[in-house]
Amino acid sequence: MELSERKKRILRAIIESYIATAEPVGSKSVAEFLDRKLSSATIRNEMADLEALGLLEKPHTSAGRIPSPKGYRFYVNELMEAHKLSVQETERINQALRLKMEELDRVIDQAGRVVSQLTNYPAFALSSGMERVTIRRFDLLMVERNAFIIVVMTDSNVVRNKLVQLPSDLTEAQLQMLNTLLNATFTGLTLDQITPELMRVAQHAAGDAYGLISLVVSFAMEVLESLEQRRVHTAGLAHLLELPEYQNLERAQPLMTYLSDVQDENRFPVPQGGPMRILIGPENVADALKETSVVMASYDIGEGMRGVIGVVGPTRMDYAKITARLAYFAEGLTRLFNRGELPGGKTDSDDRKTGGNAL
Amino acid sequence: MELSERKKRILRAIIESYIATAEPVGSKSVAEFLDRKLSSATIRNEMADLEALGLLEKPHTSAGRIPSPKGYRFYVNELMEAHKLSVQETERINQALRLKMEELDRVIDQAGRVVSQLTNYPAFALSSGMERVTIRRFDLLMVERNAFIIVVMTDSNVVRNKLVQLPSDLTEAQLQMLNTLLNATFTGLTLDQITPELMRVAQHAAGDAYGLISLVVSFAMEVLESLEQRRVHTAGLAHLLELPEYQNLERAQPLMTYLSDVQDENRFPVPQGGPMRILIGPENVADALKETSVVMASYDIGEGMRGVIGVVGPTRMDYAKITARLAYFAEGLTRLFNRGELPGGKTDSDDRKTGGNAL
DNA sequence: TCTTAGCACTCATTCGCCCTGAGTGCTAAT
DNA sequence: ATTAGCACTCAGGGCGAATGAGTGCTAAGA
Numbered sequence A, B: 001m002e003l004s005e006r007k008k009r010i011l012r013a014i015i016e017s018y019i020a021t022a023e024p025v026g027s028k029s030v031a032e033f034l035d036r037k038l039s040s041a042t043i044r045n046e047m048a049d050l051e052a053l054g055l056l057e058k059p060h061t062s063a064g065r066i067p068s069p070k071g072y073r074f075y076v077n078e079l080m081e082a083h084k085l086s087v088q089e090t091e092r093i094n095q096a097l098r099l100k101m102e103e104l105d106r107v108i109d110q111a112g113r114v115v116s117q118l119t120n121y122p123a124f125a126l127s128s129g130m131e132r133v134t135i136r137r138f139d140l141l142m143v144e145r146n147a148f149i150i151v152v153m154t155d156s157n158v159v160r161n162k163l164v165q166l167p168s169d170l171t172e173a174q175l176q177m178l179n180t181l182l183n184a185t186f187t188g189l190t191l192d193q194i195t196p197e198l199m200r201v202a203q204h205a206a207g208d209a210y211g212l213i214s215l216v217v218s219f220a221m222e223v224l225e226s227l228e229q230r231r232v233h234t235a236g237l238a239h240l241l242e243l244p245e246y247q248n249l250e251r252a253q254p255l256m257t258y259l260s261d262v263q264d265e266n267r268f269p270v271p272q273g274g275p276m277r278i279l280i281g282p283e284n285v286a287d288a289l290k291e292t293s294v295v296m297a298s299y300d301i302g303e304g305m306r307g308v309i310g311v312v313g314p315t316r317m318d319y320a321k322i323t324a325r326l327a328y329f330a331e332g333l334t335r336l337f338n339r340g341e342l343p344g345g346k347t348d349s350d351d352r353k354t355g356g357n358a359l
Numbered sequence C: 001t002c003t004t005a006g007c008a009c010t011c012a013t014t015c016g017c018c019c020t021g022a023g024t025g026c027t028a029a030t
Numbered sequence D: 001a002t003t004a005g006c007a008c009t010c011a012g013g014g015c016g017a018a019t020g021a022g023t024g025c026t027a028a029g030a
Helices: A005-022 A027-033 A040-054 A071-080 A087-097 A104-119 A172-186 A196-228 A239-240 A249-261 A319-338 B007-019 B027-033 B038-053 B067-079 B087-099 B104-119 B172-186 B196-228 B237-242 B249-261 B319-338
Strands: A124-130 A135-144 A148-154 A160-165 A233-235 A276-280 A290-302 A305-315 B125-129 B135-144 B148-155 B159-165 B234-235 B274-278 B292-302 B303-316
Touching: A005 A027, A005 A040, A005 A071, A027 A040, A027 A104, A027 A233, A071 A276, A071 A319, A071 B148, A087 A319, A087 B067, A087 B172, A104 A124, A104 A319, A135 A196, A135 B135, A135 B148, A135 B234, A148 A196, A148 B135, A148 B148, A148 B159, A160 A196, A172 A196, A172 B087, A196 B027, A233 B125, A233 B237, A239 A249, A239 B237, A239 B249, A249 B237, A290 A319, A305 A319, A305 B274, B007 B027, B007 B038, B007 B067, B067 B274, B067 B319, B087 B104, B087 B319, B104 B125, B104 B234, B104 B303, B104 B319, B135 B172, B135 B196, B148 B196, B159 B196, B292 B319, B303 B319
Parallel strands: none
Antiparallel strands: A124 A233, A124 A305, A135 A148, A148 A160, A276 A290, A290 A305, B125 B234, B125 B303, B135 B148, B148 B159, B274 B292, B292 B303
């Protein structure tokens, strides 16, 4: 799509005005905005052209124009200028990043909340990319005669544990043997590879300890499964109600319901591709999002794991500002996870470097 | 407060009708409801009395009556009949309880979500009663020369771990020594007791390993702190918008905002007293809740820990049904945590008893 | 003395109506 | 190609009448 310079200026004026006010914008105010170099009639003609191109829409005959999803897409791809973060903004984000980021789950949850506060839109956060988790080692720690702790560590340095209570007693030596066996059998395997068949092999090898080892293996499987299972955290839903487009309850409710329920589903707009991704209106797959835009950024957790944070809002969204903030925040998270340092100000994990996260 | 039998019947009819419809109820419909044994005029007189007693209110002159908070309180205390759960209801709750309940944090979160689905109200969940956590044992597991896993177990069988990376290398023997030292020094202490002073003593004893041990101790403190720190999980906020009283955005928004933000605060209606607690309207401390009711139930996680789940809704709430469901669910959770068994249907943890929860 | 029928009164809500004003498309003049 | 002018459209706000649910009070009946 090639537009004249003038058309681009007009389109941009309309979109930015609409983003700011949520009101359809008329020819007169565009003329005003462009320093009255053109009359409103001329603008009207140009606007009619832009409408014919599918970049603008009319809510009704005698209202101004509003951008169509296609218009936003064009704006995002070609017209938008990167928003420069102010000192206050970067400082605020850095501040937020200095939170205690301890357990992975909490970080994700926390990050979502922070992003929501940063943008005044509902935000979501999820982790992904853990598909290829392999087991690095097991440790079994005796607690009582009939209870031990199982600690599983993956190659991405994620550690999980669980207390296991047994119906029968166990000696330290037995536990030791079991531990060795587990490490010998399962180290280096991914979840896919630990098929039921393999389980059977292991059980066979164990002889008497059949029940015991199957118990332990099923625990380990559970741990790995829980790592692979994505959880969508949402935060700041209430921000939705501040927006003029959601003053209308019929509009707000379905979206609200969708956003509070996706937590359970794994179906959420998956971010394939670059570190920054924008889905405008109908570009979203979920029905509830057809009239909203989703902006998301991914960040690096380290050791091959990635996280995604993003916001959901009306198609009229300040893409420039949001992308800037999100990108900066995601970048900060990446830095935090990988080197534990932040620009200016001492972080919580400066001295105590924590490579992976245990949860 | 002593009321005639007739007044009680009338009050109850009004409250239950209002709970069901959210519409002010007039004398005529009450007469209808009471099988026309009395004329509407008589009912009117009685209603005037009830209003004088502060149990009813008039939204305006020519509307019917609605219950006042005091009216609800009277209803809850004296008039309400326990709601019998239907087979479907109990089955649904049992179903929900059969979820994988692995890590404590997730259980709490999960429980909130389930309760919300069960009641169609926004729900919250929090854990409490972990104030007296004491350390039971430490384990340090070598991973690499400059990294180890620290596993802390408390006397309530909660296990947490973290991967610690060091600036310098460490031998297995050193780690062993450190481990012994930690156990000798800190076992059996609560968070309060591990004062900075004690830390200093430990560091002194350690001699060279000063930095190392302080690192480990500060981590242990973190773990204990995170156990003590309450997190409020909320779920099902969107249900609010389904209710007629929150069709009005001015009403919905502040409550919505409050509920999405309490997650950060520790200030939330704390449930002192019995297993079931109801706070009606102005009985709530938080301003945002002055026109809502909160119903909560506590359950036993075992080992001295308790959790609380509850719902938030308009003062017009089906207290009978909600309390029944909440009580049943809480009871189920208690059973699940303590014996891992559920009525009817095989649970996930039937055969593999899990005394505590590791996270 | 309690109950009830009847009646006048109140008041939130709904509906229809008109008016206003922003904005458009088209045409004719520059 | 641009612009001024004009007729036309239409959402939204304001206003007043009609509606009807519900009340309080009074007076008669049990």
